[in-house]
Amino acid sequence: MAQALRLPVEQRYPEEFAALRANDKDPKPPGWRMSPRTVETFILGSQGKALEYEEDGETRSCVIDKKFYGDDVLVQRAIVTMASDRGLLLVGEPGTAKSWLSEHLAAAVAGDSLLAIQGSAGITEDQIKYSWNYALLLAEGPSKRALVPAPLYLGMRDGKIVRFEEITRAPHEVQDTLLSCMSDKVLVIPELAGSDGVVLAQRGFNIIGTANTRDRGVNEMSSALKRRFNFETVPPVEDLNEEIRIVRGQVKNLLEGTGSDDTEFPNEVMELLVTTFHEIRSGRTMDGIKVDQASSVMSTAEAVSVGFHSALFASFFGKKKVEPEHVVINLAGAAVKENRDDVKVLRNYWDVAVKPRANKELGLWKAYFKARKYLR
Ligand SMILES: Nc1ncnc2c1ncn2[C@@H]1O[C@H](COP(=O)(O)OP(=O)(O)O)[C@@H](O)[C@H]1O
Ligand SMILES: [Mg+2]
Structure with a gap:
């Protein structure tokens, strides 16, 4: 059966749209499908609240994702x-x-x-x-x-x-x-x-x-x-935990239907990935140490892409579990685009930010540090 690679938004969330429409009591501006408040709920989510709606004679409920x-x-x-x-x-x-x-x-x-x-x-x-x-x-x-x-x-x-x-x-x-x-x-x-x-x-x-x-x-x-x-x-995401949540959610969505959706992406590895993007983008680590900034955009969207690639890599060539080195292997392609010097930016980050954490034996930072050999 043929499958679309990516559905348009209006077809991507059928349950959410049914639930939102059923609960939309406010007036709609002329020509609009939903009231402004319901548009807002669709985009910002229902904060865990389940909205009830009827379908095929049954009462169903659906939480609106952020x-x-x-x-x-x-x-x-x-x-x-x-x-x-x-x-x-x-x-x-x-x-x-x-x-x-x-x-x-x-x-x-x-x-x-x-x-x-x-x-x-x-x-x-x-x-x-x-x-x-x-x-x-x-x-x-x-x-x-x-x-x-x-x-x-x-x-x-x-x-x-x-x-x-x-x-x-x-x-x-x-x-x-x-x-x-x-x-x-x-x-x-x-x-x-x-x-x-x-x-x-x-x-x-x-x-x-x-x-x-x-x-x-x-x-x-x-x-x-x-x-x-x-x-x-629209500013870049400021809060690291929020960015981790975005990247985790997006990578999960991208993996759906690829046949690799059973790949495990441990939270700790996700944290390494997003922290790297977050810190290089802001030119500073969480502990206030200065790091070089890249000429490429270290955006959330790029982090999503590296996360997706790392998961596919783990699925194809690893043990269906993303390891720190999978992230490093797939990092250079996103971070080094127009400018070869950006490899130096990554190496600098490994020296200045990753190494001290590896020395303190923090979580998976040691494995992350070891994988620096892939930054060529
Ligand atoms: N603040 C944010 N909230 C939700 N998702 C975000 C946010 N910032 C980035 N993303 C993710 O990154 C991607 C941004 O890509 P895109 O909309 O193409 O960026 P732009 O058009 O600004 O260049 C989206 O797929 C989205 O999942
Ligand atoms: Mg765009």
Whole structure:
């Protein structure tokens, strides 16, 4: 049987959505699938509380998982912006869950997270608004039938959320095609006459953009476009234990359906992995010792990736239990990307942070230290 590698958010949590819908008593903004409070619960979780719902004549219950860790008020403000006349722009370092949050918001608010545009240097206006089926265009001239809608067209027509990923990577003139759609809430198709040539945005329509501070900056967005967005800066996770929880949860999700989900990932090994990312990212250990910082992003998303690889490694070539050395073996690929000097950063970390802990015989740090031979 064929299996999707990754389901869109709106299909990933059927029980949660059923439970949330059944318990959603608050009014919904026009065009929304859920009330703002329920969107919030979907993203921040029900804090262990089970929500009851009926299915197939049975009463069931479901606890809503926490999906986003960090500032709860940031999430609430984001939800408010979604209901306003401005777009939402999530800004921050790579790997801070901007795309993740935007997918979850779009799925909860509009029931559809797939209306997505990927910003790139080569993107054109017709990938955002609409293009034409050229065979039909030549045969019949411009007609509604010959028009091929792109995400912005569909989002406006159907009152849904459009996601614009890495918006600042798109050329200015392409970014600015959003202007009239965002302020006048109308998309004009000059080739078509009459009402076919005008798409009026329906209630529920809005745009969530994401922008990485490491790419071409947000400063390079035109000020006209900036005015049409509310900005939210998404910071890296500050709390180590929270980050461990995120990485553990994500690695478990990634392993599902791979055939390696029975691999054991001991908490202590997970701690080594996440502590390494956390400390190199902040340039300081928990005990206040300075460590070198890498030019690559030591983000939570990268930690998730190393965790996943380590688990697969343990499953394929180990004893189905992740050992400290599996983490080290898979670390360099994530930490050393554009700059070979980042290997030195890792070695420095092993000398300055790992060694003292190994000498004190703390937990698995000794085994972690021994595995430094893989840092080449
Ligand atoms: N604060 C956070 N809460 C939940 N998950 C997070 C958080 N920060 C990072 N992650 C995890 O890391 C990944 C972030 O990836 P992504 O959303 O693609 O980052 P970005 O778009 O900011 O570059 C997600 O899969 C998510 O699981
Ligand atoms: Mg992203």
